[in-house]
Amino acid sequence: MPRMTKKIEMGIDWSAKVPMYSRRATRLAAIGLACMLPATARNAQAQTKLGLAAPVTYDNKYELYGGLNYMNFKAGENLPKRMNLGGAEIEGTWWVTPKLGVAAEYRGGAGTTQVFPIGNAFGIHRPLVYMNMGLAGVQYRGPKNQYAALNYHALGGIASGVFDGGTQGAGATPGASATSNAQIVGLYNNHTAPIVALGGSLDFNRSKNWAFRLSPDLILERFGNETREFFAISGGVVYRFPLKK
Numbered sequence: 001m002p003r004m005t006k007k008i009e010m011g012i013d014w015s016a017k018v019p020m021y022s023r024r025a026t027r028l029a030a031i032g033l034a035c036m037l038p039a040t041a042r043n044a045q046a047q048t049k050l051g052l053a054a055p056v057t058y059d060n061k062y063e064l065y066g067g068l069n070y071m072n073f074k075a076g077e078n079l080p081k082r083m084n085l086g087g088a089e090i091e092g093t094w095w096v097t098p099k100l101g102v103a104a105e106y107r108g109g110a111g112t113t114q115v116f117p118i119g120n121a122f123g124i125h126r127p128l129v130y131m132n133m134g135l136a137g138v139q140y141r142g143p144k145n146q147y148a149a150l151n152y153h154a155l156g157g158i159a160s161g162v163f164d165g166g167t168q169g170a171g172a173t174p175g176a177s178a179t180s181n182a183q184i185v186g187l188y189n190n191h192t193a194p195i196v197a198l199g200g201s202l203d204f205n206r207s208k209n210w211a212f213r214l215s216p217d218l219i220l221e222r223f224g225n226e227t228r229e230f231f232a233i234s235g236g237v238v239y240r241f242p243l244k245k
Contacts, residue, residue, distance in 0.1 A: 054208040056146050058098065060240035065091040065105075065201075065213055067236015075113045075129045075163055076186040077224040085109030085131060089234045093139055101139040103153060108132050112166065115185035124185050127166025133159040133195055142200075149211075152200045159195040161223060163187040188223050196220040203238055211238040
């Protein structure tokens with residue numbers, strides 16, 4: 001019996017079954033492909049949504065920028081170390097031409113600073129310093145495309161520094177003023193001084209009207225007896241006001 005079964009199996013025409021298996025495999029592949037098509041379409045649609053919704057033409061007349069600002073600074077003529085100021089920045093620009101714009105901005109920052117060691121005797125440890133700055137100047141729009149734009153700017157104005165904010169009420173002698181304490185520990189007197197910001201900004205476009213901005217600056221100031229150079233950088237969001245139709 002086993003030998004007869006083996007002979008029968010050897011007599012089966014397997015070539016007739018191959019097309020049937022092939023047809024089944026083809027049907028299964030077609031079903032799988034049909035299931036994959038909606039997912040592929042969804043992925044293509046998602047990629048489209050990530051692109052720019054409309055061409056970025058840079059034909060706007062006005063734009064507004066707001067972000068966070070960092071600047072290093074020295075709060076006294078002879079202090080050995082620099083300090084860090086952190087705050088906010090807001091700027092408005094009127095593009096007189098597609099390339100040239102007039103800008104005005106406000107910057108505000110605050111931070112603590114090291115002082116002369118004598119400050120320990122007065123109970124003054126890393127006093128608070130804060131500054132308000134108003135600047136105006138020009139912007140020039142450089143290379144640009146659908147995804148990014150490079151701008152250059154030169155701004156000048158005044159900075160009002162408050163250097164005795166962390167020395168209020170401190171002092172070994174009763175009745176000593178905060179201003180006197182500030183001078184003793186090496187800080188400037190409270191006053192206003194000229195300031196200049198030279199730099200640029202790189203705008204990464206999110207859409208025709210919205211962009212993310214990174215803006216580094218070289219800062220020139222004269223709170224003391226000489227002009228000093230510092231570094232500043234800000235990052236935030238730009239809104240380009242659309243043209244009225």
